[in-house]
Amino acid sequence: MMMKRKMTFVVTGGGTGGHIYPALAIARGLEKRFSGAEVHYIGSHRGLEKSIVPREGLPFLAVHSRGLERKVHPKAMLSFGVTALGLLEALVVLRRLKPQALIGTGGFVALPVAMAALFLGIPTLIHEQNAFAGITNRILAPRVRKVLLTFDEARKRLESRQAVLTGLPVRPSIVTATRAEGRQFFSISEDSFVLLVVGGSRGAQRLNEALPTLAKAWSGNNKYHIIHVTGQANYDSTREHYQKTGIDLDNDGNIKIIGYLDHMELALAAADLAVGRSGAAFLSELTVRGVPSLLVPYPYAAENHQEANARSMEAAGAAQILLDKDVDGETIKKTIQSLCNQPTQLASMAKAAKALGQPEALERILDEIEDVL
Template sequence: MRFIITGGGTGGHIYPALSIAEGLKKEFDNPEILYIGTRSGLEKEVVPRAGYPIEFIQASGLSRKISFDNLKTLLRTLYGVGQSIVIIKRFKPDLVIGTGGFVAGPVMLAAILLGKSTLIHEQNAYPGLTNRLISKYVDHIAISFEESKKYFKGKKITHTGNPIRKEILTRTRNEGYKNLQLDRNKKTLLVFGGSGGAKSLNQAMLDFYKFIQKNPDFQLIHVTGKRDYKEHLKEIKERGIELSPRIRIEEYLYQIEDAYAVADLIIGRAGAITLAEITARGIPAILIPFPYATENHQEHNARTLEKKGAARVILDHQLTGDKLAEMVNEIFSTQGLIKRMKEASLKLGRPDAEERIINIIKEILNK
């Protein structure tokens, strides 16, 4: 079987695509998989490192304002459609799969024009522009949040969830404590702002550390992100903050699965992949949506968890260390609340998302 997969720009589109690719390798004998991306996106580095061949087309995103740049984008998109048609005709895929991002638009449009079988996967509660535009013409839509259904009326839609790495699910609590050398008798808070970190969250932590110092039942893992790590340590020193041994500051965690395994509460951004991972493990959260995410999709994601009782939400401009401390204290001191949040998170999780998507693919191919 031959498959073309496309989706890019950011990890939020690329990593689900790679998870689907891994699922295809497990399900089919020696499938041929070709990735289509752009040279400007993260996929240029990530996809070859994952062991998949990649070809590049021209594509760029639309500006949200009326501008001359949008005319250039339209012309570039049309050129990208032409490039995609050439690639698809040569490769002859049995199915073309898109996971969003502006590169997916030209590829999926080319596949539709050529009459190829098509599937798109939407990661966020509020669908991206590319997926909304092409959704009317594809064979099937896989969504990660039940709330997304209303944006794709009248189509064949399946709530699959977001595919995640198996290590996220299989790492045990004991392994996490051992690998991170943490105290298993303390409540563990994991704070991180996504792969790049979050400046506002790091700033709030400077005041939040006091809460940990005063409450010996807690231990904290704070991942600053590589960009802000040295500056954050410098600011701690300048402020004269003496850190307890129960506070660990890391620039990056390569084995985030260890931290997930021991975390009693997560404080962080509301990217689709992060939420898929924490709900698969049933971890309660305080979410601070990235305020500049395209079409404010992170707040849509966060509010979905909040409505179901799995998370609390603080908007970025309202974030302070004191507000965080107050919320953490309330979550742990209110009888049964942390347990109810954990149960709500687990109900939202889709640990079998990859298998659900592969089942849809088999259904499409068997038509």
């Protein structure tokens, strides 16, 4: 039953888009479910959330945080000290805000913030995006009210009194954006083939270096368009790779490279094929939209969980996989052009991706939050 009194919530999570965007989706869902609710975001001083969240219009507060060292090392003391400072800062903030509940989505900053909430007796839930839970959520799982899961196999690494399979939430705009809006935003005609390349919030160097070979073949041909999101740290070097290939980015209107994209929902809505890493958040967006994909799992992800994610997509017929070690310009060019020339296969992949989508994940999460309240 919807509660009538004004509510206050805190969401926390950060470092990469994989933690930030689920937190933002939950925040928007809370605002809608609990009409008039105030939702505050607590992040770190150094994570991407510091720039992303204010642009989304949510109140943002930063506390100190640092990755935990898994080995005995002088840096371990520094990590402990910074985390303790973040805990004290979070205690001050949460005492002032007095939220009805706190929801964490992982990342190093979620640890001190969620621990502060637990000390203050604030109902706390966490969401685990991946099949292999990260260290923050493994520490928090036995202590929080509920653990919300994207993959059921994550239970194996989480000691939780109550773990619930909900799926991974995506921002409502990911679901509602239309193809026409996406094409208009990027000034692309309806009959053009659009390739979206996303390396994740921090980019993917091998992808960035390989794409110019394909772009050169498509340069000036408005039948094809490339939207390449490089990651902010890799933008300048990627631009140099394009220029060395002989592409005039200032005049080739069918090739757009972007360091960071605020409106990913419009890029996904416009895309006919996506190429990118296989983090859980990106895969959830692809499947909700029904976008076929060529996945290049990040090879250094913890427990190699990105390849496991990608294999599940491949097994369902929603994606093809190209391992990072096999990525080069000619291979990328050949693989993507082959897919472009098989519209029936792309349509089948799109249908399979859509079947995997969990557009109801956000509502399930909100139900669990309301149950705790």
